[in-house]
Amino acid sequence: MAELRTPYFRVEEAKLLHNLEILKKVQEEAGCKILLAQKAFSMFACYPLLRRYLAGSAASGLYEARLGKEHFGGETHVFSPAYRADEFEELLAYADHFVFNSPAQLDKYAAKAKATGKQVGLRLNPQCSTQEGHAIYDPCAPGSRLGTTLENFRPDQLPLLDGLHFHTLCEQDADDLETTVEALEAQFGPYLKEMKWLNLGGGHHITRPGYQTGRLIALVRRLKETYGVEVYLEPGEAVVLNAGVLVTSVLETIHNGMDIAILDTSAACHMPDVLEMPYRPPLRGSGQPGEKEYTYRLGGPTCLAGDVIGDYSFDTPLREGDRLIFEDMALYTMVKTNTFNGMPLPAIVWRDRDGSDTVVRSFGYKDFKTRLS
């Protein structure tokens, strides 16, 4: 079989199934529902598979809600910090659970949603930061626009509410969730009994080896018993953790005080979290700089000086055409790619459980051009 043209994302069924089995067990043992947060992963070609395990999908707005409704099925939940008046009617056709960000948004839209039989929820800000280092991922940071604080909460709106929602975690374990739920109960406890459901958002690293699954299950059970609510989780990352790779080729090597390899993939265009977060993605078969004999700085072919993926070492020198495999590239990658510099978008490949690869989608000049005019 001819080698596929790089760069491409390859999502692997066996790895996806591994995660889905874990999530299924959590749903069964905790008695909760798990939704895919599509903003992390929207490869709708595998939604039919995900749907066999998950209760539905969570959307950040109109387009994701439509994709979820049309391709995922099950329940379609949507949250937006501010809905648009000119989109709301259409959104009613796609979503069944609407989570609002503020009392003002409830005033504007909740009656409309309820009139068409939709579930209505409010996102809370329990003002409980449990993560360090990544302020851009902390919805509880001072000045946050995400969620309603106790000060702004309006008990007169309780009759509008079917549920409450919070999302405050990022790649975290169940101990931080416990801390957050304690803060939530201390502030909003009296209202929880009046709700049909509680949505604990995403950021639960459930499929990471060592995650405290037992604590999560115990917590969900306690919430259900104490308040009589149905519990939702809406992880993105955990659904596709380690389920895909980005395959790239070396285009050229040069030397400027150190060895440098230019790849046919770009941090800025194909894995922007590497620069935004920032982090150094794992690369199969490589070591830390200096650990193996040949160390290279790996960079993209764009004009951005900082389009650098990281420094890695190898057992043998890199040569033109060598293929490199970045790990854990299913999440927050395909959904964030761009064509800066006219960079081509990586193809999307599916590896089924028997190990055979299919190109689900490839991109060309048209995909670059049609986003411009």
Ligand SMILES: *Cc1c(COP(=O)(O)O)cnc(C)c1O
């Ligand atoms: C980002 C987000 C999620 C998913 O978060 P992960 O870290 O990918 O699990 C879920 N719900 C909301 C409201 C989000 O903003």
